[in-house]
Amino acid sequence: MNKLDNFDLILLRELQRDSRQSAEQLTAKIALSTTAIQRRIKRLRDEHVIVAEHAVLDPKALGRSLTLIVAVSLKIGRASINEQFKSTMMAAEEVQQCYAVAGDQDFILIISVMDMYEYEVLTHRLFHSNEAVQKFHTTVVMETVKVGLQIPVPIAVD
Numbered sequence: 001m002n003k004l005d006n007f008d009l010i011l012l013r014e015l016q017r018d019s020r021q022s023a024e025q026l027t028a029k030i031a032l033s034t035t036a037i038q039r040r041i042k043r044l045r046d047e048h049v050i051v052a053e054h055a056v057l058d059p060k061a062l063g064r065s066l067t068l069i070v071a072v073s074l075k076i077g078r079a080s081i082n083e084q085f086k087s088t089m090m091a092a093e094e095v096q097q098c099y100a101v102a103g104d105q106d107f108i109l110i111i112s113v114m115d116m117y118e119y120e121v122l123t124h125r126l127f128h129s130n131e132a133v134q135k136f137h138t139t140v141v142m143e144t145v146k147v148g149l150q151i152p153v154p155i156a157v158d
Contacts, residue, residue, distance in 0.1 A: 006156055007032055011040055013153040019053045064112045067141040071105040075134040085132060094122055
């Protein structure tokens with residue numbers, strides 16, 4: 001992978017803010033030609049600095065008004081059990097994020113559902129019927145203050 005220069009970093013910052021910006025729009029913010037910006041974006045994708053680009057949807061517009069944070073503890077910490085749990089979480093579309101963590105819990109999940117009934121059904125499918133799950137603790141999100149996947153991009157000052 002090539003070392004990232006300030007042009008790359010500024011470009012990454014802009015693309016994180018809005019990946020729909022055209023190369024022409026980016027030239028107004030970055031002192032590079034349209035062609036140079038297009039080449040850099042291609043290189044950043046090829047080198048897996050940019051790993052994906054997604055549309056961010058409003059959950060409420062889709063009837064998914066309930067967000068839950070769930071801490072899960074497994075009974076046994078064997079690698080095969082952890083891998084099976086991760087696979088199950090990857091396959092569950094209601095699980096938006098899944099983190100393997102250190103501490104009292106093994107996993108932290110962010111879950112999006114329509115209502116408590118849907119969550120109850122989901123808990124039976126993901127946790128109660130899974131013999132590896134020792135316990136889980138649910139926190140209901142009352143208000144979404146900030147959601148994002150943006151990584152702070154430092155820009156070197158000359």
